[in-house]
Amino acid sequence: MITRRRAFLQENIMIVASDNHERASETQSPSWQHQLSHAIRDPKVLCQRLGLDETWLKGAQTGHKLFEVRVPDAYLNRIAYSAPHDPLLRQVLPLGDETLAPAGYVTDPLEEADHRPARGLIHKYAGRVLLIASPTCAVNCRYCFRRHFPYSENSPSRAQWQEALDYLRGDVSIHEAILSGGDPLAASDRQLAWLVNELEHIPHLKRLRIHTRLPVVIPDRVDSALLEWLGNTRLQKVMVLHINHANEIDQAVVDACARLKAAGVTLLNQSVLLRGVNDEVNTLAALSERLFEAGILPYYLHVLDPVQGAAHFDVPDDEARALVSKLREHLPGFLMPRLVREIPGEASKTPL
Numbered sequence: 001m002i003t004r005r006r007a008f009l010q011e012n013i014m015i016v017a018s019d020n021h022e023r024a025s026e027t028q029s030p031s032w033q034h035q036l037s038h039a040i041r042d043p044k045v046l047c048q049r050l051g052l053d054e055t056w057l058k059g060a061q062t063g064h065k066l067f068e069v070r071v072p073d074a075y076l077n078r079i080a081y082s083a084p085h086d087p088l089l090r091q092v093l094p095l096g097d098e099t100l101a102p103a104g105y106v107t108d109p110l111e112e113a114d115h116r117p118a119r120g121l122i123h124k125y126a127g128r129v130l131l132i133a134s135p136t137c138a139v140n141c142r143y144c145f146r147r148h149f150p151y152s153e154n155s156p157s158r159a160q161w162q163e164a165l166d167y168l169r170g171d172v173s174i175h176e177a178i179l180s181g182g183d184p185l186a187a188s189d190r191q192l193a194w195l196v197n198e199l200e201h202i203p204h205l206k207r208l209r210i211h212t213r214l215p216v217v218i219p220d221r222v223d224s225a226l227l228e229w230l231g232n233t234r235l236q237k238v239m240v241l242h243i244n245h246a247n248e249i250d251q252a253v254v255d256a257c258a259r260l261k262a263a264g265v266t267l268l269n270q271s272v273l274l275r276g277v278n279d280e281v282n283t284l285a286a287l288s289e290r291l292f293e294a295g296i297l298p299y300y301l302h303v304l305d306p307v308q309g310a311a312h313f314d315v316p317d318d319e320a321r322a323l324v325s326k327l328r329e330h331l332p333g334f335l336m337p338r339l340v341r342e343i344p345g346e347a348s349k350t351p352l
């Protein structure tokens, strides 16, 4: 899987190089492609850069063998030095705990394998389908429910997308296409513009939803090339960002969100409730406040999907309910995310 992901990344970088060579003149910072391809991929480098000692390195090397480390500088710069419990670091630092295998933690917790009628397409809920637009991410989050996903079997080429597009054309009940991954925005703008162009020619499609962490992890991803295809589509545009802690939203993220909103994109956020990251009322309240300052509405707060390797992040349902109940005392209703669990086979997310 790692080899396949690396190949995809390199291919993308080559494709977009010609599209984006002018990018360097737009800003002083390196292009997003450069930032993506130079992300830290070695647990030793990660520990050195953040001043973590040998104890952490050993665990990081163990976890890295199960799911490779990936952290770009733009994200690393928001992590405190020599602070192993930093809430952003905890999301990206592999740990020896990832070898724990409690009962009920599996490689495909949402049973997505049962809902793939075409390559690269997942159809679980009425009216909407999910397209795996990229097998790679800008950051590898240790709690990711797709950390074992077989991307090599679900990363269609342009020719192979026809099967998924035919499926969409043939089902008039589908009104929304959701770009997912990996992170869909890790794909090149050329590829995404092509795919969205195909989608907007399907008359019964109304909405394009993009689930992504890239504008948060590398805010420079929201550049003129992305805004061009996104701003020009006839489809209504919703972007669901994945932010778990207020410290993830620095000024560059706020600016990226402003560019997206100016292009007509509705911004929502979903978080995962994670032990040691955001399992306190004040932390969740600060996150909602900061999201709104950045023009993003809190949408979902997910309890952890029981994926193998992430059990140490779990917050039991009763504790989650108590937290959210307390949170209500701190926030107006429109800043309250909905606490949900995804249960395989259910027709929608299940409120807790």
Ligand code: SF4
Binding pocket: 136, 137, 138, 139, 140, 141, 143, 144, 145, 146, 147, 181, 182, 183, 213, 242
């Ligand atoms: S960005 Fe999303 S898909 Fe990628 S590792 Fe993180 S949670 Fe998983």
